Amino acid sequence: MDDSPQWLTVEQQRVWRELLRLTTRLPARLNRQLEEDSGLSLADVDVLVGLTDVPDGRARVTEFARGLGWERSRLSHQVARMERAGLVRREVCEDDGRGSYVAVTDAGRSAIGSAAPAHLALVRDLVVDALSDDDLGRLGVLVGAVLERIAASD
Amino acid sequence: MDDSPQWLTVEQQRVWRELLRLTTRLPARLNRQLEEDSGLSLADVDVLVGLTDVPDGRARVTEFARGLGWERSRLSHQVARMERAGLVRREVCEDDGRGSYVAVTDAGRSAIGSAAPAHLALVRDLVVDALSDDDLGRLGVLVGAVLERIAASD
C-alpha cells in the first residue's frame, strides 16, 4: 500500500487548481498588456531583458536557453520570430563552428526600453505589491521547492 | 513620482523569474508523464475530471469553462480535439437552442480512470509532498492573492 496513489484532499485540490490557473492566467495577462502597449510578447521581453543584461549584448543559444529556463528549441523558434521582427540577430561563433550567438539589435534595445516601464509596473501590481516582503520571499521559497522537485523528476 | 515604474530588487526579480519558470515547467512535466502513460494531455485530464465530477457527466460549455477558469474558446477548441479522440461528445441543449452540452463518453471515463492514479501520484510528488501542510496552505493563500490581482486588473 506504500505506493498506492491517493486522491487529493479538498484543500490540496484547491491549491493544485489555483496553481494550474496561475500557469495560464498570469502569462496571458502580461501578454495582453504587452501586446497593447508595445507589440511585444512576454517571451520577447524575457529574451531582450536577458540579452541587455550581458556585457556585449549577445549570448550562445544553448547557454542562454539554460539561463532562461527554456527548452533549446523554444529559444530557437523564438529567436527566429524575433529576428524577423528585427529585435535580435544571429551571429556566427568564431571559436565554435557548431553554434551561434543571439545578439540584441538597436531596435531591440529600443523596444525593450520602451516596453519595460509599463510591463514592470504590471508585474509589481500583480505580484510584488500583492504580497508583503515576507510573503513574497516565502512564495519564492515555496515555488523554489516545487521547481526543485520538477528538476529532480526529469 | 507616485506612478513612476520602479525596477525590481534582486530578490523581487528572483521570485518573479521563478514564477515565470513554473508556468512552463510544471505543465510541461505533467504533460510529458501523461503523454507517456496514457496519451492524454493535462488539458484533457482537467476536462475529464471536471465532467466526471458532475451528476450526469455533462455540462454547458460557458459555465464549464468558467468553472475550469478557462477562456471559452480554449474549451471549444479542446472539446473539438477531445471529440475527435472520442473522449467527449457534444449534445444539443433542449432548453436553449443557442448552446450545447459537453458530455464525457465511456471511453473518456475509462481513459481518465486509467490515467488518474499515475497523474495524481506525480502531482503529489511535485507539489503536495514538496511542502508541509502549512506551507501548502500558505502557497494557496499567496497564489490566491496574485489571482485576485489578475482578476481585478482585467
Next chain:
DNA sequence: GTATCATACGTGACGTATCACGTATAATGT
C-alpha cells in the same frame, strides 16, 4: 409581431512550447 440587444458558442488565424529529428562541427580514442 418586429426590431434591437444580449447571450451561447464555434471557428480561423496566429503565436507559442514541446518533442523528434537531422545536420554540422568539435572532441576523443585508437
Next chain:
DNA sequence: ACATTATACGTGATACGTCACGTATGATAC
C-alpha cells in the same frame, strides 16, 4: 589520420491558448 562519440542548434509537426469574428438563438422593448 580516421572513426566514433558528443555537442550545438535549427526546423518541422503538432497540440495548445488567446483574440477577433461571426452565426444562431433568446430576451427585451416598443
